[in-house]
Amino acid sequence: MAEPFTAPPAGPHDDAALDDTALRGELVIKERAVVKIAVAAALQVPGVVKQSGGLSRLTGRELPRADVSTGAGAVAINLYIAVQWPCHLDLVNRRLRAQVHHQVEQMTGMPVIELNIVVVGTESAAPEDSSTESRYSEQGDPAAPPAPVAPIRPRTPRATPAAVPAAIIVAVGALGLAVVAARELLIMRGTFANAPWIRNTVQWLGRLHWSEWIVPVAAGAIVLGVVFIVAALKPRPRTHLPLAVGDTPIVWLRPTDLARNSSSHAKTVPGVLSAHTTVDRKHVTVRVVRIESTPAGDVAISVREVVEPTLSLLGTSPELRVQVKP
Numbered sequence: 544m545a546e547p548f549t550a551p552p553a554g555p556h557d558d559a560a561l562d563d564t565a566l567r568g569e570l571v572i573k574e575r576a577v578v579k580i581a582v583a584a585a586l587q588v589p590g591v592v593k594q595s596g597g598l599s600r601l602t603g604r605e606l607p608r609a610d611v612s613t614g615a616g617a618v619a620i621n622l623y624i625a626v627q628w629p630c631h632l633d634l635v636n637r638r639l640r641a642q643v644h645h646q647v648e649q650m651t652g653m654p655v656i657e658l659n660i661v662v663v664g665t666e667s668a669a670p671e672d673s674s675t676e677s678r679y680s681e682q683g684d685p686a687a688p689p690a691p692v693a694p695i696r697p698r699t700p701r702a703t704p705a706a707v708p709a710a711i712i713v714a715v716g717a718l719g720l721a722v723v724a725a726r727e728l729l730i731m732r733g734t735f736a737n738a739p740w741i742r743n744t745v746q747w748l749g750r751l752h753w754s755e756w757i758v759p760v761a762a763g764a765i766v767l768g769v770v771f772i773v774a775a776l777k778p779r780p781r782t783h784l785p786l787a788v789g790d791t792p793i794v795w796l797r798p799t800d801l802a803r804n805s806s807s808h809a810k811t812v813p814g815v816l817s818a819h820t821t822v823d824r825k826h827v828t829v830r831v832v833r834i835e836s837t838p839a840g841d842v843a844i845s846v847r848e849v850v851e852p853t854l855s856l857l858g859t860s861p862e863l864r865v866q867v868k869p
Contacts, residue, residue: 572651574611581609581620584646590635594625594664606664618647619657625664629807632786633856636660636794661700661783662796665803700795701779709771784822786856798822801853805829808849814842827854828864839867 585591585607594606606625611618622643626635644655727741783795796804802820809818809829814837820829829850833842843865854863 572613572653574613577611577613577618577620577647577651577653578609580647580650581611581622581643582607584642585609585622585624585639588635588638588642590626590630591639592625592627592666594666613653616653617656618651618653620647620655621659621661623661623663625666626662628665628667628804629811632662632794632796632804632853636786660794662794662800665800667807699781699785700783702782704779705774705777706771709774784857784859786853801827801857804853805850808853809846812842812845812849813837815846818846822861824859825861826864827861828866830866830868832868835869839869843867 586593591607606623608623610621610623613619620643622639624639626632639660640658643658647653647655723740726737727739729735730737730739783797784801786794786796799822802822805820805822805827806818806829809815809820809831812831814834816832816834818829818831820827822828827850829846831842831846833839846865846867847863850865851863854861
């Protein structure tokens with residue numbers, strides 16, 4: 544008599560085993576895990592450095608850091624980094640985007656639909672690391688995937704809305720009104736015996752006649768109302784400067800970082816002893832101190848040649864002014 548046939552146990556590549564395993568639970572990827580992946584990927588890009596202070600781990604200001612939002616099987620990332628000056632910001636941006644897209648999609652299986660990069664810190668390069676050409680050459684970058692990543696228009700970093708003080712005043716007033724209303728309710732229920740504020744105020748207003756102090760009070764109320772309306776409609780000022788390829792901003796940096804970058808490039812000019820840069824909305828002023836034996840005109844021309852390539856990437860196109868001192 545033939546023995547009954549028993550199916551062998553499903554192997555690790557058996558479709559039935561895979562289907563059975565998939566029915567046992569689900570895979571949940573927390574946002575903090577994506578944050579760690581994005582930060583680790585950023586640190587693999589040449590030019591991105593790690594910055595930390597004494598309280599940075601407690602305050603969350605350590606760089607690089609990331610804010611991540613996940614949903615519908617996709618990821619949106621705001622990445623805050625510190626870079627080593629001098630560096631090619633456009634090249635750092637391309638490599639950083641490629642690296643973060645590649646690492647996040649490879650490790651989580653979720654595409655990165657939005658990646659905003661904000662440069663919020665800088666660090667001077669050591670003398671032995673001053674050769675930027677060797678660090679940022681297009682060759683020798685095995686971590687970056689071959690497929691190019693199209694730049695995504697990021698959100699413009701802006702300051703706190705001007706209506707915040709007005710909103711705080713209104714919120715405090717609303718909380719005060721709620722406390723007064725609760726007190727009136729307790730008085731009406733006989734919880735404690737005190738003079739009601741709302742009823743007495745209404746009765747006082749009903750007996751009120753025209754007085755001279757009403758005019759300045761009404762005028763002050765009108766002015767305050769106009770100020771609140773202007774504050775609510777006033778657009779938030781931009782806090783960072785855009786570096787763009789074409790019409791698309793790719794990196795945002797503070798005016799302070801642009802000034803440091805310009806000064807670092809100016810110091811590389813032969814004959815320059817020191818350089819200091821100030822940045823405003825319309826001008827970038829580079830003040831350099833030269834060696835007395837070096838012609839001032841030659842120094843000014845050389846400083847312009849090394850600073851203008853970075854300024855040409857700015858969407859605002861500020862005027863470059865070079866001041867040479869002996």
